[in-house]
Amino acid sequence: MKKGIIITVITLVLLGVAYSAGIGFYAEKFQANTTFGDVDISNLTLEEAEKKIEEEVLERKILLKENGKELGEVSIADLGAVIDADEVIENSYLSQNPNKWVTGYFSSTEYNNVLEEHVHLDPVSVQQSLNNLGISNDERTSPTDATITYSEATGYQVEEAEEGTQLDLERVSQTILKAIQDNETTVELNQAYAQPTVTSKDERIEKAMDMIEGITNKEIVLKIEDKEVQIPQEKILEWLYFDPSNNVVFDEVAIDEYLTELNEKHATYTKERKFKSTLQGEVTVQPGTLGWSIDRETEVQNIIADLSGNKDVKRQPAISGTGYNSDSSDDIGSTYIEVDLTNQMMYYYEDGTQLFSAEIVSGMADADPPTPTIPGAYAIWDKQKDATLVGVNQQRGNDYRQPVSYWMPFDDTGQGIHDANWQSSFGGDVYMYAGSQGCINTPPALMSELFEMVEVGTPVIVF
Template sequence: MAKKKRGLKWALLGLGILIIGGGIFAWQYGQTHFAPHTTIDGQSVGGLTATAATQKLAAKSSQITNRVYLNGKLLVSGKTQTVKPATQAQVKKALASHHGLFASNKHSAIALSNSKQVQTYRQTTLLKKVKQALTAYNQKATAAHPTYYYLKNGQIQKQASTKGTQVDVQKALAKYKTQANRLKTVKITMGYQTPTKAETAAAAKVKSTLEQGLKKTLIYHVGGKDYTLKGSDYLVNSTPGKTATIDLTALKAKLTKINNSDSTQGQAMSIKLLNSGKTITTNNTTASNYGWSLNVSAEAQMLANKFTNPNVQSNTKVTMQNYSGQNISYNRNSSIGSTRVEINLSTLHEYIYVDGKLKANIPVMSGTLSGSDKTPTGLFHILYKQSPSVLRGKNDNGSKYASKVSYWEPLTEDGVGMHDSSWQPSKVYGNPSYRSTYHSHGCLNNPPSKMKLVWKYTSTTEPVIIYK
């Protein structure tokens, strides 16, 4: 037993001496040799002494070709530069801070002599060329894309996804920069770009929008009527990955047809008078301003946007938005309503109706039946109401007038309307025989005591029929 203990003691002592000796050797070795993975002017000197490293640097070629490869293929060939071999004094100085047997595996690139000129070239001129070359490469390479959907002849088609051969330019440049100071051939290894999440989501949205658009129906409300417009009638062929557009020509043709058949502005209309039961036909001059007319181009674009907007659901009711005029609830195939004003120029009487009930029968005075002071005939609407007001214009002799009235309801843009007229003698109201000597400049003059009734029972946009 004693002999075994003495043997173990000597073995442990020997092991300790060996470890200490090895440590001393490793320390001495590390002080005189470059750390692993160290390079000087692009040449590997890891594990070499200063003398061996100097000899290797002197023996190696000092020509730097500045070539850059992308995935094994030459991308850029820069100018060739010459690097002077480092001196032994420079190498020894570098060893002082880059020695060690057990130093980190992290690469340590040392630049001596005039190698900084090469590095400057690589960090400026060559970097610019690499960036341009990468951009040019991507322009010729195939772009990656997800599965695309598109419309062709009314059917949704699918274009398969592709991985592509384009690279991420910024990541490639970052890899270039990490190698630029090593004074070796730069070899950039890059994986190809894949479709981004945003691109994949966008492609899926296109599919959804196409499906919805083909099924979508809009209920177009115009002139008091409803028209059914189907997306399948107006969506046109699209390119892969792009939302189908609307055939504006076809949509405009549909709206033009509606406008031609239903619009009331400037159109002749047959109207049955409430005061007599007689049917008259209004004229279609611009002075007869009652009604509406579509702005076909703007209206077509508005509807097109709703067809392609995924937030607009099918069977949404869309009321016309782009039009001129008033009274959009009427069309030429429907009545203008029983709330109206009827003015007979032959008898000079004005009839005020609300929901078909006569509220006032008022004798009036008008302009002439012809000439510059005539009262226009046709279908009009009350533009606005103003109380009190001052009517301004010119008399037949060219002099100006400014007449104060308590109530003013214009019917035309050039100043024909209904108002009270305190300056007229009472005998002229409802008496056509005085028209040659007593007449307005075209307005419908009401007795001051009656105009208040007109004001009470009429409203803006209400139709006014003036006839002979």
């Protein structure tokens, strides 16, 4: 009995000594069954553990494969690896309780998923290592982003993104680091292909498709004179395209071409006109300065704004020129000056009523050189009293400065209506031998009357 007690006491003493010795031992070392990633650092000091982790990681080699084909082996050291795990290792060391060293033999302490976070590869070294193995992106297929395409048969559709075969250096590094973490010796490079930046689920794609639906269902109606012209949906579809970021863009050149077509059909600036004259009945009047056309530069931007808006639109297009009538295709109207070169007569009509008539002298058509009055549809663009006309007499070859009491220019070459006190007579065939340099010479007594009646902008029809 006494002997048993002695043995027990001795055993307890020995155990106590061993326990105390263990406390002292593990006060400076990692406990048993401690791993950092897959590196066993059991029973090592902090310094020894840090050194072992670095040595084991840097010594590792990774076999690179692509779709099962072996491409070559790289060492982690050659990849410029830097390990910054000192702080986390030290924290792990300090978190141990030496008094519980015994439990380390019956359980394990694993610091998993830390190598991947605390090992960094140098991109330049990674690239160089790949180059040394003949691995390059030069002939590889780059990824393609999802895009929106259009065809007449299917309309607008989303073309799905494609991965390609180019390697993403960052993904290559991450794949290698994961292999280190998982204690794997092989890396499959097809897991490191560069990825598209835009997929069919991208918010920009979805937003663009929603915009397309809204645009293609929109009605844009242009009120051109007394007509309404709806822009065809197929035209709108042709104008849409997408920039590299899949933002909706409108083809300004195509819109301008469409507006050019509308001008050819509706604008009056370059068109002949049918005109009901006083003495000759219906005559054809050549184009002049009178007339309007759609201001294409402004209207392109107006249409883009309409298409980008949320509502259907019905409006007048931007117009440049003179004579535009929103209620009629007649840009002359019922108030105008009529110049009949054949009969050497001039009339003024206001609201369809003739208020003025006078014999005139027009330009000399048969002189050498000729200075005829150029037929066309024009408009008064200025009114001046006591003006001085300056020019060159084409027949005599001398400069002239001719004062006049009233001057109303109507084209952009110097033609206008003015009094001519040097003319002894008007009408008939006077213009054949005493004609003007192109202006409409008017009897002085009547010119003052016409001047007071006419406003700037009044059409002048010469035929």
